[in-house]
Amino acid sequence: MAFEEPVTRRTFMAVTGAAAAATVLQGSESLAAPGARRRYALVGTGIRGTGMWGKGLLPRYADVLEFVGMCDVNPLRAEAGRKRVGVDCPTYTSIEELLDKARPEVVMVATVDAAHADCIVKALDRGVDVITEKPMVIDEKQLQAVLAAEKRNHKNIVVTFNYRYAPKHQKIKEVLLSGVLGKLASVDFSWYLDTSHGADYFRRWHRLKEKSGSLWVHKATHHFDLVNWWLDADPVEVRAFGELNNYGVKGPFRHTHCRPCPHKAVCPYYMDIMKQPDLVQLYVKTEAADGYLRDGCVFREDINISDTMNAVVKYSSGVNMSYSLNSFMPFEGYRLAINGTKGRLEIRDFERQPFAVAQETEIHLTKNFGRREKIEIPQATGGHGGGDDRLRDLIFRPGTRVPDYLALPGSRAGAMSCLTGIAARQSAESGKPVKIAELATV
């Protein structure tokens, strides 16, 4: 079809993305000899940090990096995390101690969301480059602090938007770059979290907006980043609504967490954490240090985030988006349409559902006054639709060849995606539209 030789081939460049990665990995005051492995540290030794940015790295990148330290505010989890990664580096309970004693060249931030900004600023202020999990920040005050620290220290931040690197999402970008849709006019984007994955946010710290920024920020930052990137535009204004329909106080009964719960026989959300060895090691066996309950009740009354969210976002290019995020659906995936003056691109992504599907992701292009065509997607394996491995290669293997639009996302992308979510959260709370320029200038 028309995209066999997409724009990617024309715009291949050796190092746009890799240049940023190389800068991050080399740092300004390299402690390592030329050609030596980079001194790398992990902050936040939970499931994501020790997986994607821990044990997921060693088999692939042992020749280019070494772990010089790990840190977590929970000392038991720091140690459990070190064991899970399988390295012999020291562990610490504060980022200051880690920076002072381990002297990393690069820090990976994978803490709870609310702590990202503080860790990023502290690392940058010590002249250390930062790779951070999304969301980069959870509010506009944190955003200003991070951007100021990046500027005053002339260091780099990479925000690990792995969704961009899934082949299906790259294919959507290529179709848009081809111009086949004409002038882009609107986006319909509905993301469905199911009763397993969606419920998990309400079990954990994500249920508190002061820790996650709400799902508008924690989860939707992925989706808003994709749209910013696909459209090559910035959000300008957001109007949003958010409701709690299913979890928290809306539940029929509640307890502290699943293990001792008297309702476990009847609760459809009961989770037996003891059947998941990784979670037992990282969370159950480390509870004594911080009291954190990884199998928390999804009906706890302190839940202060929405489970049903709708927004309209206006973009700098004139495109408007209707967006929704629902977190107790019978299936997981999304439905997306991008509408232009010359046609419509439709995507149905099936991640998990109680019915058979022919294909995990279907992309169709229908031209106005024309036919519908199916767009083929390259096969991918691995986490997040194949995005995780491709992102890690780009970060840790400087010189990896990519099209320029796959350059590593930096602080600006991190900021613009968070700002959409922060504006949506504020709009849903205030009942008023929120202009991005009122929150920050990026």
Ligand SMILES: NC(=O)c1ccc[n+]([C@@H]2O[C@H](COP(=O)([O-])OP(=O)(O)OC[C@H]3O[C@@H](n4cnc5c(N)ncnc54)[C@H](O)[C@@H]3O)[C@@H](O)[C@H]2O)c1
């Ligand atoms: N890109 C993705 O697809 C993806 C997927 C999952 C998680 N994540 C992100 O990864 C991060 C970690 O998620 P998780 O599921 O592993 O959470 P988690 O709760 O399992 O781990 C977070 C860890 O951070 C520690 N921590 C909190 N504050 C700290 C601080 N100031 N200094 C050091 N450690 C601190 C906690 O004790 C905990 O061990 C989150 O920001 C999340 O948004 C991203």
